């Protein structure tokens with residue numbers, strides 16, 4: 150223990166705290182001075198020779214109250230000192246360990262970098278003489294057929310830039326402009342491809358939701374429909390008649406496929422047969438009004454799907470409203486639908502064409518390629534507000550090759 154020099158300086162040599170404490174406790178216990186001096190002479194705390202006189206003198210000349218106060222302070226300081234030095238030790242060890250870790254990591258990183266560098270240098274450089282692809286001189290390519298998906302026109306739906314906070318707008322005028330773009334783009338692309346090979350046949354996959362729908366027949370809000378259902382259908386017939394008639398003039402043969410959507414149903418879900426649908430009526434009237442065009446073939450079933458073969462490839466067409474979805478593109482719903490369709494048809498369709506989701510996309514699932522069409526609307530009130538999503542108004546067009554199936558694809562921006 151620390152020397153008690155500040156406590157007591159009376160005497161030739163300074164008494165230690167241990168000596169002082171021993172003296173005090175012996176005296177308090179009632180031990181007489183001769184015995185005190187003898188015990189102290191034999192004690193471990195002994196620092197000198199004690200006699201009766203020196204012990205008595207020391208005891209009576211000491212201010213014991215202040216001695217014990219100071220002793221307490223010294224002991225506390227000593228304890229704190231121990232804690233502080235322990236803490237310091239821990240900090241130093243931690244810092245040392247950390248530094249060692251950092252050094253090790255940086256050495257490891259250096260090794261990896263060196264390894265990568267050396268393998269880059271060792272990589273053989275491509276020689277000009279090794280690169281010798283020569284395009285085949287081919288003047289004739291096998292002809293292909295053209296497919297286009299036409300869907301989700303939602304004629305009658307109407308919302309302004311003000312309604313959507315400047316993000317999107319749609320009206321009958323917008324629709325007219327977009328269908329004109331579609332009509333012309335298909336022909337432009339076809340003629341561009343005709344520089345390479347012939348494209349004699351056009352398949353028009355009309356996959357529903359031509360009309361925006363009746364008030365109260367579905368979840369859609371009639372507040373954003375400004376044309377009633379009858380006029381929606383007539384507008385759909387007029388627009389499709391113009392497009393189909395024009396296209397049919399530029400192909401040897403046009404095959405029209407008409408599958409109805411969910412927006413065309415006549416009453417709430419389940420009230421009528423699903424085939425009782427404004428889209429289907431629109432297709433049937435279209436067929437009658439174009440009956441003079443004998444290069445058009447019509448495929449308008451009562452069922453919600455078409456299963457057909459084109460140049461040896463199996464196509465399954467449906468609107469897509471039976472596929473479970475929540476928030477955007479339903480990957481899992483589509484995979485499930487694909488396996489269900491495969492079981493029902495007893496065979497895997499090479500291509501599944503879908504509409505309804507208004508998001509252009511392509512997925513692959515166990516042997517099927519799934520092509521999802523965009524819409525005429527782009528973002529609508531529902532998708533912008535509830536899904537925070539605004540896709541571009543697009544429709545899919547592609548080439549079908551007898552051997553390769555679907556080859557090139559375009560998302561025609563409307």
Ligand SMILES: [Mn+2]
Nearest residue numbers: 358410411505
């Ligand atoms: Mn739909």
